[in-house]
Amino acid sequence: MQRPVANGGGRRRSLTRTLAVVPGALLLAACSSTLPQSSLNPKSAEARQIDDLWILVLVIATIVFVIVEAALVFAIFRFRKRKDDDREPKQIHGNTALEIVWSIIPAVILAAVAVPTLQTLFDLRSPAEGDVVNVNVTGHQWWWEFEYPDILDDQGRPLTTANELHLPVGKTAELKMTSADVIHSFWVPPLGGKRDLVPGRETFIKITPDADRAGEQIPGQCAEFCWLSHADMRMLVFLQTESDFAAWAASQTQPADIPTDGLAASGYETFTAVCAACHQAVVAGPGGTVSVVGEALAPDLTHFGSRSTLGARVASNTAEHLAQWIDNPSDFKAMAPDLNDFGTGRILGMPDYGLGDDEIAGLVALLEGWK
Amino acid sequence: MAVTTRTEDLGYTPNTDGVWSWITTVDHKRIGIMYAVSALVFSLVGGLEALLIRTQLAGPNGTVLSADAYNQLFTMHGITMVFAVIMPIAAAFQNYMIPLQIGARDVAFPRLNAFAYWLFLFSVLMLTSSFFLGGSPDGAWTGYANLSTQVTEYVRMDYYAIGVQLLGIASIASSANFIATIFTMRAPGMTMMRMPVFTWMSLVTSFLLILSLPVIGVGLWQMFFDRNFGTLFYAAQASGDPLLWQHLFWVFGHPEVYVLVLPSMGIVSEILPTFSRKPLFGYSFVVFSGIAIGFLGFGVWAHHMFTAGLGPVAEAGFGITTMLIAVPTGVKIFNWIATLWGGKLTLNTPMLFSIGFIAMFVIGGLSGVTHAIVPADTQQHDTYYVVAHFHYVLVGGAAFGFIAGVYYWLPKWTGKMLNEKLGKWHFWLMFLGFNLTFGPMHILGLNGMPRRTYRYPEGLGFEFWNGMATIGSFIIALSMLVFIWNVIRTPRKGLPAGDDPWDARTIEWMTASPPAVHNFDRVPVVRHLDELWHRKYGVDEEGRAVPLPDGYVEEPAFIEEPGGIHMPSPSFYPMIAAFGLVTLGAGLVFWSSGILGVGMMVIGAGILMWGVFGWAGEPITREAH
Amino acid sequence: MAVATDDVFEEYEESTEDRLDRTRKTAMWIWLGSEVFFFGAMISTFLLYRNSTNGGPGAEIFNIPFTSASSFILLMSSLTMVLADSAFSRRDQRQGRIWLIGTAGLGLTFLAGQIFEFTEFVDQGLTLSTSPFGSAFYLLTGFHGAHVAIGVLMLAMLIAFSLQGRLSPDHGMNVELVALYWHFVDIVWIVIFTVVYLIQI
Numbered sequence A: 001m002q003r004p005v006a007n008g009g010g011r012r013r014s015l016t017r018t019l020a021v022v023p024g025a026l027l028l029a030a031c032s033s034t035l036p037q038s039s040l041n042p043k044s045a046e047a048r049q050i051d052d053l054w055i056l057v058l059v060i061a062t063i064v065f066v067i068v069e070a071a072l073v074f075a076i077f078r079f080r081k082r083k084d085d086d087r088e089p090k091q092i093h094g095n096t097a098l099e100i101v102w103s104i105i106p107a108v109i110l111a112a113v114a115v116p117t118l119q120t121l122f123d124l125r126s127p128a129e130g131d132v133v134n135v136n137v138t139g140h141q142w143w144w145e146f147e148y149p150d151i152l153d154d155q156g157r158p159l160t161t162a163n164e165l166h167l168p169v170g171k172t173a174e175l176k177m178t179s180a181d182v183i184h185s186f187w188v189p190p191l192g193g194k195r196d197l198v199p200g201r202e203t204f205i206k207i208t209p210d211a212d213r214a215g216e217q218i219p220g221q222c223a224e225f226c227w228l229s230h231a232d233m234r235m236l237v238f239l240q241t242e243s244d245f246a247a248w249a250a251s252q253t254q255p256a257d258i259p260t261d262g263l264a265a266s267g268y269e270t271f272t273a274v275c276a277a278c279h280q281a282v283v284a285g286p287g288g289t290v291s292v293v294g295e296a297l298a299p300d301l302t303h304f305g306s307r308s309t310l311g312a313r314v315a316s317n318t319a320e321h322l323a324q325w326i327d328n329p330s331d332f333k334a335m336a337p338d339l340n341d342f343g344t345g346r347i348l349g350m351p352d353y354g355l356g357d358d359e360i361a362g363l364v365a366l367l368e369g370w371k
Numbered sequence B: 001m002a003v004t005t006r007t008e009d010l011g012y013t014p015n016t017d018g019v020w021s022w023i024t025t026v027d028h029k030r031i032g033i034m035y036a037v038s039a040l041v042f043s044l045v046g047g048l049e050a051l052l053i054r055t056q057l058a059g060p061n062g063t064v065l066s067a068d069a070y071n072q073l074f075t076m077h078g079i080t081m082v083f084a085v086i087m088p089i090a091a092a093f094q095n096y097m098i099p100l101q102i103g104a105r106d107v108a109f110p111r112l113n114a115f116a117y118w119l120f121l122f123s124v125l126m127l128t129s130s131f132f133l134g135g136s137p138d139g140a141w142t143g144y145a146n147l148s149t150q151v152t153e154y155v156r157m158d159y160y161a162i163g164v165q166l167l168g169i170a171s172i173a174s175s176a177n178f179i180a181t182i183f184t185m186r187a188p189g190m191t192m193m194r195m196p197v198f199t200w201m202s203l204v205t206s207f208l209l210i211l212s213l214p215v216i217g218v219g220l221w222q223m224f225f226d227r228n229f230g231t232l233f234y235a236a237q238a239s240g241d242p243l244l245w246q247h248l249f250w251v252f253g254h255p256e257v258y259v260l261v262l263p264s265m266g267i268v269s270e271i272l273p274t275f276s277r278k279p280l281f282g283y284s285f286v287v288f289s290g291i292a293i294g295f296l297g298f299g300v301w302a303h304h305m306f307t308a309g310l311g312p313v314a315e316a317g318f319g320i321t322t323m324l325i326a327v328p329t330g331v332k333i334f335n336w337i338a339t340l341w342g343g344k345l346t347l348n349t350p351m352l353f354s355i356g357f358i359a360m361f362v363i364g365g366l367s368g369v370t371h372a373i374v375p376a377d378t379q380q381h382d383t384y385y386v387v388a389h390f391h392y393v394l395v396g397g398a399a400f401g402f403i404a405g406v407y408y409w410l411p412k413w414t415g416k417m418l419n420e421k422l423g424k425w426h427f428w429l430m431f432l433g434f435n436l437t438f439g440p441m442h443i444l445g446l447n448g449m450p451r452r453t454y455r456y457p458e459g460l461g462f463e464f465w466n467g468m469a470t471i472g473s474f475i476i477a478l479s480m481l482v483f484i485w486n487v488i489r490t491p492r493k494g495l496p497a498g499d500d501p502w503d504a505r506t507i508e509w510m511t512a513s514p515p516a517v518h519n520f521d522r523v524p525v526v527r528h529l530d531e532l533w534h535r536k537y538g539v540d541e542e543g544r545a546v547p548l549p550d551g552y553v554e555e556p557a558f559i560e561e562p563g564g565i566h567m568p569s570p571s572f573y574p575m576i577a578a579f580g581l582v583t584l585g586a587g588l589v590f591w592s593s594g595i596l597g598v599g600m601m602v603i604g605a606g607i608l609m610w611g612v613f614g615w616a617g618e619p620i621t622r623e624a625h
Numbered sequence C: 001m002a003v004a005t006d007d008v009f010e011e012y013e014e015s016t017e018d019r020l021d022r023t024r025k026t027a028m029w030i031w032l033g034s035e036v037f038f039f040g041a042m043i044s045t046f047l048l049y050r051n052s053t054n055g056g057p058g059a060e061i062f063n064i065p066f067t068s069a070s071s072f073i074l075l076m077s078s079l080t081m082v083l084a085d086s087a088f089s090r091r092d093q094r095q096g097r098i099w100l101i102g103t104a105g106l107g108l109t110f111l112a113g114q115i116f117e118f119t120e121f122v123d124q125g126l127t128l129s130t131s132p133f134g135s136a137f138y139l140l141t142g143f144h145g146a147h148v149a150i151g152v153l154m155l156a157m158l159i160a161f162s163l164q165g166r167l168s169p170d171h172g173m174n175v176e177l178v179a180l181y182w183h184f185v186d187i188v189w190i191v192i193f194t195v196v197y198l199i200q201i
Helices: A015-020 A025-029 A045-078 A096-125 A242-252 A262-273 A319-327 A357-369 B018-023 B028-056 B067-102 B110-129 B156-184 B197-228 B243-276 B283-299 B312-324 B326-340 B349-372 B374-380 B384-414 B420-446 B463-493 B531-536 B573-589 B595-616 C005-012 C016-049 C064-089 C093-123 C132-163 C175-198
Strands: A132-140 A143-152 A158-162 A164-168 A172-179 A184-186 A195-197 A203-207 A217-221 A234-240 A280-284 A290-294 B537-539 B545-547
Touching: A045 A096, A045 B326, A045 B349, A045 B374, A096 B312, A096 B326, A096 B349, A096 B374, A132 A164, A132 A184, A132 A195, A143 A164, A143 A242, A158 A164, A158 A242, A164 A242, A172 A184, A172 A195, A195 A203, A234 A242, A262 A290, A262 A357, A319 A357, B028 B067, B028 B110, B028 B384, B028 B463, B067 B110, B067 B156, B067 B197, B067 B243, B067 B384, B110 B156, B110 B573, B156 B197, B156 B573, B156 C016, B197 B243, B197 B283, B197 C016, B197 C132, B243 B283, B243 B326, B243 B349, B243 B384, B243 C016, B283 B312, B283 B326, B312 B326, B312 B349, B312 B374, B326 B349, B349 B374, B349 B384, B349 B420, B374 B384, B374 B420, B384 B420, B384 B463, B420 B463, B531 B537, B573 B595, B595 C132, C016 C132, C016 C175, C064 C093, C064 C175, C093 C132, C093 C175, C132 C175
Parallel strands: A132 A172, A164 A234
Antiparallel strands: A132 A143, A143 A158, A172 A203, A184 A195, A217 A234, A280 A290, B537 B545
């Protein structure tokens, strides 16, 4: 089922879709939505396939619901005890023919639903073909790591970013996913169903964003309970035209400059002394020598200033928020840094290092400058 | 029907006074009452947890609870409601009603029955005490590995691993007991196909528990050993597989859903015919569809794992078995409606709750079918849509059925009628509150709200329906207060019920209300399904029921037992053994704290041995004094 | 729907003892059914992890001749259990006791063999926390060993009751039930021995 899509706010619906929403207002609410994180607001080919199937099942379920509940309500009113009737009811024990009928009808309906279900299922689970954007996704408590294995910088390192996924529209992206710690689940409802990230396993999901959705930012979040900050393990997907995506990728594969003077320079000292224990950045020195500083246990900060949110979408990325975050990370988001164990690589949050105001100001200047 | 007291034939005078008589009781009816009271008390705990959760979620970025507190509360809400409310309320009815429904004097193993109760009670108390002792389990009631084995510095999931293990042992003990009771202790003539549907569904439930609990038992041991003894069952870095837990959990967890709802279906299948004044439509189909649900229930577990990456073939298979299970479920619903059809309905409180059960269960069933649509399920899975679905099944379904059972059978238990006016208030408040709470959650889930999140940001459109759900949850709480008030006032203020207040159909209504210790003075000989009805009514040429002439009975109507009535003697060893076992378990929970844990284990083992040896060495029936 | 009254009463008129006996056996069978699923899940876990050796030792460290011998000992204990059961049903308490002691002795020998085997494996580097293979192996065989130990405990109780002359059908514990349990534990071992030790894929 292909649905014509128009630009802007209002979307035209095909006749089948119009018929589908007839049964009632409730159905309407369960049928379509303009909310940003709604599964009823599909913006990719895969999400639309699922949505079409959902609408079909919803319509059938609603019809069954109406018939069964109507029979129930009718029986209650029609057969309730009346004052003027003192006769006892007929003692009917059953009817085998009826039993067979009402066993077969549901079975037939279900068989009919099973056909498109299986078609869609195998379609969605088939590997992506053609010109595919590959992304490796790693779930961490409580942030997302995105790596583009085919987009390399000059030293051959793949583009790595956190919590904000950029995808070109009209092309299929294939996400290869795993987890660094516990099970997470990747879920951006307008772009498709969710898929778990299981440690020790690889799972895949395909996303083909609609061509007319360039410029949209689509929220998503972790859907498998992963302890303390599960609620705040969010992300944002940026849909871009192919040229915008290429420009973004080109800028993201540049190293960040090591500042030589001012606040940012002192911030860099703090960064290497404190932050680099967990965070990584690809930096270029004054002579143009590129190196990697820090450990990759927490989000890569090379282009932190270019992101629009921080802390896995718990706040917008402003200097003020960043200063507050560094000052006391657990104010923004529940974490358990006292349980961090570098020996086993178990990182459960960013500690409060008790940095002074000057140090924080330096770090803010540094990181917000790393566009 | 006159009831003659035959306690003089009992050979002993049952001691029915004081706390001691309750502690040592092996009477299935008293154990049933204890289960019911416990379930009611724990429903207040679970309900309070739910209200805190709903208060936190009433608006965006809630600050009532911390993430940590919220995680403990929603985990304990699930564990409490499943293991400490719905399962024990089912056990309450099964304990009290099965022997009465099949014409037995007690369950097969009265002391094992008492042991199961005390084990259940102490285990739940241990689990609940975790709030005050180191923090409660906070890894969700599903306890998914490897999260549950990740942070072992906390004792929290040890409470879960041991607590659920012990509750499982209690359930296995009582299930084996019920099966043996139903298989070997039926009244003369009570063939399997003359058993009341509630007893039938309880039998199916017992089999499900017997076969599914050991599977999660294995998983719980693996979790416990991973946490405490360095095993690597779920350690991904050492090629262990966290998905193994999900398989073991759901091989138990899905049949468990039917464990929670089948007894309720049985209750509804008793109430609808009684108040329609017609036999249950298609009795054998209702029974066999229950058995079919039980069988199929073991073949659908992986539909809880459609997002885990099992591969499309497995997903397709489990999707289809999940669709299949809708067929016997549908058969049940159609038969219930057909039972109402052409009847003469009395719409009193038990009937309202039964009809409410059907209406709500249809919604829960249909949303369940949408989970079988695998691609659609990948959007619904782990969202509020699923939360809505299983509350429609477990509250709108199971809980409504059990409440119907309370209104229906409490007159038998107490000899007093519940207040109808309060009952109707309870029903309508609960019906309204329930739909207001859980109806909107369908929409929340579809609109992208994941479950188990302690807060949600502004701007995603979750505010309105969450607010409605919170209002609804307080209406449910209000309705439960009405209910509890109604139950509490009944023994003092209720109108006398008599033996058979509903003009009912099954033989539990042939004995006194409340029944004597030995249940029946004379055990009835059973010639029909709905034996009592057939002792009261025949049919005319049109097939309508007509009262039989007074004093008409098919002889022999009752059986005289040759050896007189033997009732088991009270014993306190079952409680001792249960206490020892839970102490031993608590020692395991505190294993990592060294001497405290080991000490508790040693003491617990000692008490357990005392209980077991005392129990084994004690004759079932003491000599008459 | 008239019922032939003979049918109705046949079951009901059996003696209280017979009925209790039937009830107990039913419950024991149900319990064993539950145990089948317990060991089924344990064995499934082992099969899942049989090759997950995580760089540690795998199935090659099994000493098949040794374990065959201890399996044979456990099998023989089923034989002595049958003899004990038949002695008690002949009301020959003295001989029954001897066979019970023999059964318990064989059970203890099996357990000693298991402990020896475990220490050998630990020496060769296979512990609970070496690999999922090790975890699954020790948990499966360990839980089976615990079942044997509980069986020995029950045998000891039977022997004690018999010495006190309290071993009558009115007791919850009786020889037939323990025998049922004991045979079951033996059969489970045969399955474990075959699946874990003998079949090596």
